[in-house]
Amino acid sequence: MASQQNSKLPKNAALVHTFLAKHGSPASAYEILDGLRGKGISAPPTIYRALDQLLARGLAHRVESLNAFVACDHPAHDDANGFAICQDCGSVREFTDPEVVSAVNALAKAQDFDVRHVTIELAGQCAACRDSGSEVSHG
Amino acid sequence: MASQQNSKLPKNAALVHTFLAKHGSPASAYEILDGLRGKGISAPPTIYRALDQLLARGLAHRVESLNAFVACDHPAHDDANGFAICQDCGSVREFTDPEVVSAVNALAKAQDFDVRHVTIELAGQCAACRDSGSEVSHG
DNA sequence: GTGTGATTTGTTATGATATAACATCACAAC
DNA sequence: GTTGTGATGTTATATCATAACAAATCACAC
Numbered sequence: 001m002a003s004q005q006n007s008k009l010p011k012n013a014a015l016v017h018t019f020l021a022k023h024g025s026p027a028s029a030y031e032i033l034d035g036l037r038g039k040g041i042s043a044p045p046t047i048y049r050a051l052d053q054l055l056a057r058g059l060a061h062r063v064e065s066l067n068a069f070v071a072c073d074h075p076a077h078d079d080a081n082g083f084a085i086c087q088d089c090g091s092v093r094e095f096t097d098p099e100v101v102s103a104v105n106a107l108a109k110a111q112d113f114d115v116r117h118v119t120i121e122l123a124g125q126c127a128a129c130r131d132s133g134s135e136v137s138h139g
Numbered sequence: 140m141a142s143q144q145n146s147k148l149p150k151n152a153a154l155v156h157t158f159l160a161k162h163g164s165p166a167s168a169y170e171i172l173d174g175l176r177g178k179g180i181s182a183p184p185t186i187y188r189a190l191d192q193l194l195a196r197g198l199a200h201r202v203e204s205l206n207a208f209v210a211c212d213h214p215a216h217d218d219a220n221g222f223a224i225c226q227d228c229g230s231v232r233e234f235t236d237p238e239v240v241s242a243v244n245a246l247a248k249a250q251d252f253d254v255r256h257v258t259i260e261l262a263g264q265c266a267a268c269r270d271s272g273s274e275v276s277h278g
Numbered sequence: 279g280t281g282t283g284a285t286t287t288g289t290t291a292t293g294a295t296a297t298a299a300c301a302t303c304a305c306a307a308c
Numbered sequence: 309g310t311t312g313t314g315a316t317g318t319t320a321t322a323t324c325a326t327a328a329c330a331a332a333t334c335a336c337a338c
Contacts (some may be wrong), residue, residue, distance in 0.1 A: 029297075040316095047320095067295060103140040103238040107221075111266075114265075119258065119262070123258070124255040181288075183326080184288085
């Protein structure tokens with residue numbers, strides 16, 4: 001259902017993917033750009049094009065509520081994944097949950113809606129921040 | 140769980156809410172601004188402040204994947220609603236679904252994540268566009 | 279009705295995110 | 309070697325959002 005493209009990853013897409021994978025947490029296009037200025041990349045369109053290629057292959061996701069991008073943990077499910085975003089520490093955890101997916105699919109069917117992509121983003125507090133009494137600063 | 144504020148809606152918030160309700164589909168902050176220039180509103184911060192007030196009251200929602208805002212259909216559930224967005228005709232339908240909500244809550248509990256807000260956005264094709272053979276133009 | 283504080287509003291400027299448009303390059307197919 | 313396609317570089321600009329500060333308005337005690 002995803003990752004249909006088996007052709008070789010273009011150079012810039014590979015650079016961006018590597019950057020995101022190392023980064024670990026979501027990065028904005030401009031953070032990626034800043035991180036790759038030494039590698040011949042100098043302008044936003046280059047980043048956005050590379051991101052488009054990664055998104056098409058399921059190798060990265062856009063986190064809508066952060067206007068940011070992450071390398072993908074499980075490319076096989078890129079059309080129905082989700083993110084849990086801690087508002088205290090900024091950590092983002094990707095998940096794929098069959099219960100949520102089936103509930104969403106049932107809903108879409110009931111509404112006679114042909115789903116192509118599902119965005120699920122949970123904003124809240126992660127366990128680590130709750131356990132430390134919420135005094136963790138954002139970053 | 141939402142709409143805790145019972146104080147009177149400020150003038151600009153009321154203007155923006157009325158605009159969104161008439162508009163029917165999601166509008167960007169700048170579309171709202173353009174629609175209200177005749178009413179003494181002349182700059183983006185005024186719109187964003189009014190939107191913040193509406194969001195806090197559950198009278199409007201932000202559609203993350205469109206960077207746009209809609210008036211709310213059912214204020215009682217504003218922390219766990221969803222949108223079905225047709226990529227062909229641009230229509231947006233709001234929904235609240237207990238199955239999806241409970242699946243998300245179960246997932247969050249399993250992940251030990253304290254959910255404050257849930258974003259669910261389905262992108263795809265609405266029944267009307269499917270039935271008309273996808274030849275509907277975007278707008 | 280006057281003072282006081284809180285909220286709302288107006289205004290200018292700027293920051294942050296994303297894309298249009300067009301030229302060039304790399305490479306495979308023929 | 310020409311042609312077609314996809315990738316890349318570059319400049320400029322469109323779009324979305326907020327910082328910072330001043331002024332107006334409102335609620336309410338006195």
